[in-house]
């Protein structure tokens with residue numbers, strides 16, 4: 531039987547737990563609408579959360595799928611790194627279940643605090659859809675104001691793996707990327723399999739309309755398959771009118787860049803493979819919306 535339940539989680543923060551009849555489950559904290567767990571029917575945990583993650587309702591949860599909006603990085607110092615979405619209290623805006631999936635939606639819109647940092651009217655909707663064979667997460671950005679705004683948006687997914695030194699990411703060949711560690715780029719990725727043998731921070735610019743299929747592999751084993759997509763919608767709740775290329779970020783800090791809430795050797799247990807609109811500036815017209823979606827297949 532599918533279910534959706536609100537409870538008190540770590541640090542006294544509220545969370546939603548989705549359970550599917552197949553045994554699959556997911557957990558999403560209302561703090562930042564941060565998904566912190568996705569277990570498939572075998573019980574395998576597909577998402578990494580740092581053992582030192584802080585659940586205090588002040589700091590972004592280290593791990594899971596933090597949501598990045600309206601900025602990627604911190605070009606605007608008036609806003610936190612990666613924007614305010616992941617350090618805001620979201621509301622549960624809906625639950626839905628049918629024979630195939632159980633879903634929850636979460637909402638965040640502009641308020642006095644966000645407008646003080648970023649003077650635009652917006653609404654975010656985060657959809658989490660759990661089914662027997664996959665987890666779909668969709669971040670929808672809506673311009674509810676009367677003037678266009680520039681933004682970036684991304685799902686900062688921490689994929690759990692046994693050892694980052696042994697995995698590679700497939701699906702990025704021929705995409706142009708900026709290497710934020712070396713400063714090189716943009717250069718074209720020549721490899722079918724991109725390994726992550728050291729501190730890695732790369733922004734791959736989407737080049738293809740439609741889905742970007744990526745997989746995290748270790749020899750013959752595929753740990754995760756991910757389908758990234760981005761779409762423009764003519765109205766906040768309207769059907770997508772046009773697909774757009776989805777960018778992908780690959781990150782692992784290794785020991786040298788591990789932040790305090792990610793004490794080594796925790797870096798070994800994940801690779802971040804992140805769908806978003808971050809490789810260039812994006813503008814959203816009033817009354818329009820854009821989706822950044824990932825389908826995670828364990």
Ligand code: TA6
Pocket residue numbers: 590603611612686710731779780781789802804
């Ligand atoms: O997605 C990669 C990245 O932008 C890196 O540059 C690094 O800053 C990482 O995000 C983590 O950022 P955070 O603010 O969560 O420590």
